[in-house]
Amino acid sequence: MQAHNHDVHAVAEHDHHVRAHGHQGHDKHAGHDPEAFRRKFWLSLAMTIPIVVTSPMIMEWFGYSIDFPGMSWAGPVLGTAVFFYGGWPFLAGAVSEVRDRAPGMMLLISMAITVAYAASLATTFGLFDLDFWWELAALVTIMLLGHWQEMKAVGQAQGALAALAALLPDDAERLTVDGGVERVPVAALAVDDTVLVRSGGRVPADGRIVEGAAELDESMITGESRPVSREAGDRVVAGTVATDSAIRVRVTAVGEDTALAGIGRLVAQAQAAGGRAQVLADRFAAMLFYIATAAALLTFLTWWALGDLDQSVVRTVTVLVIACPHALGLAIPLVIALSTALSAKAGILVKDRLALERMRTVDAVLFDKTGTLTKGAHTVTGTAAADGFTDADVLRIAGAVEADSEHPLARALTAVAHERGLHASATGFRSLTGRGVQAVIDGHTYAVGGPALLRELAATVPAELEASADEWSRRGAAVLHLLRLDDAGAPAVIAAFALEDEIRPEARQAIEQLRRAGIGKIVMITGDARPVAEAVAADLGFQPGVDEVFAEVLPADKDRAVAELQARGLRVAMVGDGVNDAPALARADVGLAIGAGTDVAIESAGVVLASSDPRAVTGVIRLSKASYRKMVQNLAWAAGYNVVAIPLAAGVLAWAGITLSPAIGAVLMSASTIVVALNAQLLRRVRLAPQEQ
Secondary structure (H helix, E strand, O other), X not given: XXXXXXXXXXXXXXXXXXXXXXXXXXXXXXXXXXXXXXXXXHHHHHHHHHHHHOOHHHXXXXXXXXXXXXXXXXXXXXXHHHHHHHOHHHHHHHHHHHHOOOOXXXXXXXXXXXXXXXXXXXXXXXXXXXXXXXXHHHHHHHHHHHXXXXXXHOOOOOOHHHHHHOOOOOEEEEEOOOOOEEEEEHHHOOOOOEEEEOOOOEOOOEEEEEEOXXXXXXXXXXXXXXXXXXXXXXXXXXXXXXXXXXXXXXXXXXXXXXXXXXXXXXXXXXXXXXOOOOOHHHHHHHHHHHHHHHHHHHHHHHHHHOOOHHHHHHHHHHHHHHOOOHHHHHHHHHHHHHHHHHHHHOOEEEOXXXXXXXHOOOOEEEEEHHHHHEXXXXXXXXXXXXXXXXXXXXXXXXXXXXXXXXXXXHHHHHHHHHHOOOOOOEEEEEEEOOOEEEEEEOOEEEEEEOHHHHHHHOOOOOHHHHHHHHHHHHOOOEEEEEEEEOOOOOEEEEEEEEEXXXXXXXXXXHHHHHHHOOOOEEEEEOOOOHHHHHHHHHHHOOOOOOOEEEOOOOHHHHHHHHHHHHHOOOOEEEEEOOHHHHHHHHHOOEEEEEOOOOHHHHHHOOEEXXXXXXXXXHHHHHHHHHHHHHHHHHHHXXXXXHHHHHHHHHOOOHHHOOOOOHHHHHHHHHHHHHHHHHHHHHHHHOOOOOOOO
């Protein structure tokens, strides 16, 4: 990234530091590289296979025999390598958990592999008869597999603020003292500099227009779907686009004082505040650590008191080793890996494991309007022609007049004329900056524009057109007029057009499906005017008194709107697609980004809907409930295993001749792994793809 983005990067680095180091209690694997775990897994597996194959216990079980010089050292040598190489992340993680006084999965795994290593090493030198080399290697390798799959499946967003910075141009055209223009890096701009922003260019810094006027696309900042007219004296924001004309802007804020950097700070703060929940497996592991430690201590003291020191050591080691079943290490990662793979096929990308877990608890879904419930592009929804003209006539003329314009509303008129096969040739195209466009067709001069053009030409709208225009305006549509100018320039308004951001056809179905899925409140938030928002809400079937609409909302207000809903006790899922949605996506209990949206929205969300279909939100809810159910079932199996295995390993039924040897414990551990793997596969039955009504 260019140097001019240093202020945004400073926020990004702080955000990364907070997430990587400030919440270790939340994510014990923060900062770990999935690629490193992949390498460790494959190398550890390569060393584990010969350990298992040459293990006397395995050979006895499967009735085969292998013998070659030095074979007895395969376990000690390769097992030591696996312990220190493959087990190092767990050992290091255990130290962190002890330091943080937050025992969890890492400490439990480390305890099991350390005891297994110490016991096996003592056996190698003839002190005990506890050969755990193969079990040690298998345990480390399977845990590496689980953690690799877990991190690969749920990689955290790291590029949200970099995507914000990318909205700024790399350089700017600064006016010199002698009236010339010089191209400089944006980082070189200072307050009171004047910059030239050409048509189609991005504003490089916050400022005020000192010369010129233009229609600015501010949707990435304000969420307002239609371009906004800006003229001398008006404030403009870094990152917005001048769509139709050049303007000169005096810089009023640079670096971290800009609105864009402010959004960056909101993203960083919201992400830092939103990740304090513990993962389900860590809570379970913490509980199991205390149970296993207490059981081991009690086992050792009991057998020692009975005068059997050898049995006290054997039983204690067995308890500590089997207290960490493979099922526990794989229960959550297997479900996450499978659920994220299945969801990806349905156009749902799960980026945050906690977002997936929390989605099942959501009771309010907050939709950004533009680009989420609507297509984010205007279409012609109404045409009214004056006496003597047909709809086809005026669409043909308006489409030809607007043919050379790059304005979004112009493209809508041109598109509808093209779709209907209405073609005409225009000459003498002129852009009337901030007012409209003008061209000559069939020897007559025509102009298309909004209220500013009508005022400038003192044009009177015929009553039959005014009634339609007033109705369109009340429901929030943009209204353009077609005027014919006589040789003296006198205007005659001959048509009016309504242009609106078209509602996605699947949006209504999405809301109905959410209601059936148990979502009690649907909320819409937008930067558009209140009439536009209310009209869209009514069209979507919002329930008065139950659902809610936030209109005319600024970026910071979107973040506060989420916080307000959460303050009422609601668990909020936010669905959005723009830069202005990023803070709200990060603040929400679950952030879902429409995949066709901007990079920063996608990076700030925990879930991405690649299909841009809002009906997929219901699929995420189904996935969340199903995957959580499988996690609980797998952990219940792991718990059930320990409820039976730990007392038997401790020897509570030794008086009846029933004991659990390390070998049998290893078999049960393998069986538990198979059970959780098969149970996770049942997730394939969940229907995630958007469903038609």
